[in-house]
Amino acid sequence: MSRVGNSLVGVAIGLCILAVASGLCAQDLPVLKREYTRQITQEISGDAAYEHIRFQTQFHRPRGGSDGLWRVAEYMEQTARSIGLTDVQLIKQAYGTPPWNARFADLWITEPEPERIASTIQSVLHLADYSRPTDVTGELIDIGAGMPDDFEGLDVSGKVVMTYGALGTVMREAVGNRGALGVLWYPSPFSPMSGTSGAGLSRPDQLRWIRVLPSQGADGYEPTFAFGISARQGVRLSNMLANADEPVTVHAVVESSFESQQGTEPWQVMVEGYIRGTEPGLGQDIVLTSHLQEEAQSANDDASGAASMLEIGRALNRLIEEGRVPRPKRNIRFWWVTEISSQRQYFADNPEAHHQMWVNINQDMVGANQAQDVMRKQNITRVPAARFHFFNDVVESVIEYMVTVNKYELAQAQAGTPFYPEPHMAHLGSRHRYNAEVIFFHSNSDHMTFNEAPIGVPGSSFTNMPDRYIHSSDDDLWNVDRTQLGRNAAAVALMAYTMACADAATAPSLTAQTVGRGMERLGRNLRLAQTWIANAEDKETAYHHAADQVWYAAERERLAINSLAEIDASAALSIDDLLEELERRQEQGMRDVQLAYRQVAGQRRLPSRQESETESRLADLRPSVVANATEFLTGRSQISGVPGLHGLMAHEILNTIDGERSGFDIFRFVDAEAREAGAHYYGVVTAEAVLQYLENAAEVGLVALR
DSSP: OOHHHHHHHHHHHHHHHHHHHTTOGGGSOTTSOHHHHHHHHHHOOHHHHHHHHHHHTTSOBOTTTOHHHHHHHHHHHHHHHHTTOEEEEEEEEOOSSOOOEEEEEEEEEEESSOEEEEETTTOGGGBOBTOOOEEEEEEEEEOTTOOGGGGTTOOOTTSEEEESSOHHHHIIIIIITTOOOEEEEOOOTTOTTOTTTTOGGGSTTOOBOOBOOSSOOTTSOOOOOEEEOOHHHHHHHHHHHHHOSSOOEEEEEEEEESOBTTBSSOOEEEEEEEEOOSSGGGSOEEEEEEEOOBSSSOIIIIIIHHHHHHHHHHHHHHHHHTTSSOOOSSOEEEEEESTTHHHHHHHHHSTTGGGGEEEEEEESSOOBOGGGOTTOOEEEEOOOGGGOOTHHHHHHHHHHHHHHTTOOOHHHHHTTOOSSSSOOOOTTSOOOOOOEEEEOOOOSSTTHHHHSTTTOOOEEEEEEOSOSSTTBTTOSGGGBOHHHHHHHHHHHHHHHHHHHHOSTTTHHHHHHHHHHHHHHHHHHHHHHHHHHHHHOSSHHHHHHHHHHHHHHHHHHHHHHHHHGGGTOTGGGGGHHHHHHHHHHHHHHHHHHHHHHHHHHHTOSOOOOOOOOHHHHHHHTOOEEEOOOHHHHHHHGGGSOOOTTOOHHHHHHHHHHOOSSSOHHHHHHHHHHHHHHHOHHHHOOOOHHHHHHHHHHHHHTTSEEEO
């Protein structure tokens, strides 16, 4: 180890000895002063955040210009000002989906006996989004799954069809092709884990959030209307129809329009506010995100994230204004957005804006009551390997700290530690442990827009999954635990404040976390590499995979170490020594892999790598991203997918392009990233798939293959 490396380890050991002497080593957050950690965790209130959820759950707020979305955005703007955020603005953005609002909808059985089946009086989710206005009466007919065979012998013209099949397909086949009036949909009674929520028949009274096409279908048909009911209600009606002696007639009324209080033009919305740092021009803003649009209620997804951000803003601003914590060096920027599309539009409208942003922390479902479902767990994503940064080690440090001080083990009782070492619990919340875990990255939320090319801002997200309540009538206030809401808010506040305050004084502790956790990551990949060699039948292929794994792991750590230079000029001084030490560790890892191969193969000679034709073609390429955010706004969706290539790995292929790596190195990097997580997580990456995806991206002008 180099002199600098020895110094860092010595400092870390010394700090830990001092902490042990005071009984606090395992209970301190290593990247932030204890007094600041204490002030932040004590000021953050899950009870306070919960009150902001109450307001949001009153409104149905789908994207595309709904009045409910505007009301919630106005609330965020007004509340952000009231809690002391500065430069607050509500930004109305362009969007492609037309506005839609429904005032009333009702579906009744009129014959043989009157019965209300569904109504927006009961729940807005009884009506599919983008349902057209109607006032019709017709026979209700059951078409089951709505497959082509289910229509044989049936005349559905002028009738309302009832189905548990794919709503879009049934709408096209029944309404577009056969003249049906509309659709009554319910979740499949034959799939115990059906639907987006994965609830199936375990939630038989749940209403799902459904929609029809907002415009004409690709073949020119015009959707009409759809009502949604629960699985229990659907089965009952199906049985009623099967046993009816005479036709069952229904009357459907829908009062809706493709306009909003803002007019008929499509729009989306975001709200922005700041806690300004002492060096606001540094160009290293910490951006917090959550999204505003969702269905009625949607208390956890994502009213919880939006509410949490308000509470973080209130708490940090109060602590700063009262002098209980110093004003941070960097800006903390708050973005309440229309999920994913707001950021992409913002970056397209402001192509240089991302250069002012350092990291992103996203909150998407942060209030889940974990007692409601044993499947629930708070997941926090790692930064994707292609965007790796010391920020990832701040995230992991904070989560480890929050989990440690909010759980109880037998040894703690034997040590005389009180219940939960330093509990963070809401007054009106649960006393559950903090069940949280840092996981490999996923997308499908707002952090994706920061990580993806061409933006390249490292982002992490809080998301609980799986969840049987998402996008349904069950995602309501009872579904939220104020305690977990507060813990997640405290965790995000600690991460944001740590990053915003990073300077020469905190650089040693941040370096210690990055180097130390990097060693653990290197060790994990070495273990995987040696295991593959030991267990594989094809030892030569396993050896090459193992060698790539060691290389990939070191490449990722280089990104993390180099990012330390962004903290402060003084932090950059040790980078060369740290990289030199990493190089030695990589070389040692390769020697370990070679030894493992020689031991199991029983020979000294190491296998040489024979590149395939595709790998050779990749090796000749130096891909580069040639489009900006404005061009990616429309061009990204035009990249054809590659069968068998996981969407997240396609995401990483673009992220790994830096103009220096060869196509073959991009393949090796992404292939190893997928192997580290496992085929069950990211699938299997092939050279053929990588080449095809690069060519597809080049075909639409986003990437150049030189």
